[in-house]
Amino acid sequence: MKQEPGRVIWDVSWTALLKLLGFSVAIWAIITLRNVWILLFGVFIFVAAVNPIIKKWQRHMSRVLAVSLFYALLVAIIAIISSVFIPQLVKQVNDLIHTLPGLVSQLSPYLSGLREPSGISVADQLSQSARNALDTISRGLLNSTVVVISSLATFLTGAVLSFYLLLEENNARIFFHQVLPHNRFEAVYKTVSKISDRMGSWVRGQIILMLVIALADLILYLVLGLSSPLPLAIWAGLCEIIPYIGPTLGIVPAVLLALSTGNILKAVVILLINYGVIQQLESHVLVPKIMSKALGLSPVLVIIALTIGVELLGLVGALIAVPVAAVISVVVGEWPELRKIWEGNAS
Secondary structure, X not given: OEEEOOEEEOOOOHHHHHHHHHHHHHHHHHHHOHHHHHHHHHHHHHHHHHHHHHHHHOOOOOHHHHHHHHHHHHHHHHHHHHXXXXXXXXXXXXXXXXXXXXXXXXXXXXXXXXXXXXXXXXXXXXXXXXXXXXXXXXXXXXXXXXXXXXXXXXXXXXXXXXXXXXXXXXXXXXXXXXXXXXXXXXXXXXXXXXXXXXXXXXXXXXXXXXXXXXXXXXXXXXXXXXXXXXXXXXXXXXHOOOOOOHHXXXXXXXHHHHHHOOOHHXXXXXXXXXXXXXXXXXXXXXXXXXXXXXXXXXXXXXXXXXXHHHHHHHHXXXXXXXXXXXXXXXXXXXXXXXXXHHHHHHO
């Protein structure tokens, strides 16, 4: 910036303007193509989780055969689940949807004394919400079909991309080696490898936790004779991916369903066993064993990451917030070494 009597002249170089333009274009691309970035991030996580398995199988067969065998097994598992569990799941979900108005009616005695500051009965509001939900479901069948088709196309795109990335194991290393000077290559590739290892550990640990919780809740619901046990157990398992509040969200439908039958004891048993046994087992045995070394994030950072993720991308943001935070933590941890190499190379 130059100063002359009576006026100020800003002296901005073309390099600075180009950097500002490049930064603006990058921000625009991130926002506009966020669905593409989410897909690529999901592919990266999947490859990071599967690659250690493929490497173990490579000791006994070629990598092409190992990847092909893994995908064949994956397709077989999906086919079995689709033929055995999906029809039952769809039936139980439909039953649950059709019993929703009755469930609200059954819950009315427990909620009759509750009123909002406006004076509206909570029970009446829940009943109206249930009717609105059913109307939305009936009107949204076409939109749901479009969403399912779009999601299936995205899934297939990710599966194909993951397949080729797994086949071409050394492509990432070759790419970084070609675009980076030798003294920068090792540091960058080490950082990427750490991110990949951490993401893979997180995915494998998360899948184990989800399966254990879903199976434990399924057994509990079957023993208690709760209707629609399969979707309720799957819901509980899926909620495990949401830190801290996930376990609570996972049992809410089961407790409400138990209350709707007038069986308060059953609802209390669900709460006690979930919080007193299943969640304690998860917190003190499963999580320390499986997840303690996967992420290395403090609870405060996890909560902040979840808040930002939900604010930016809603449910998708909640799902990817923790792994994204883990990636950032790795980069921050490696930043002093990366910066030292960059500045040393520049000088």
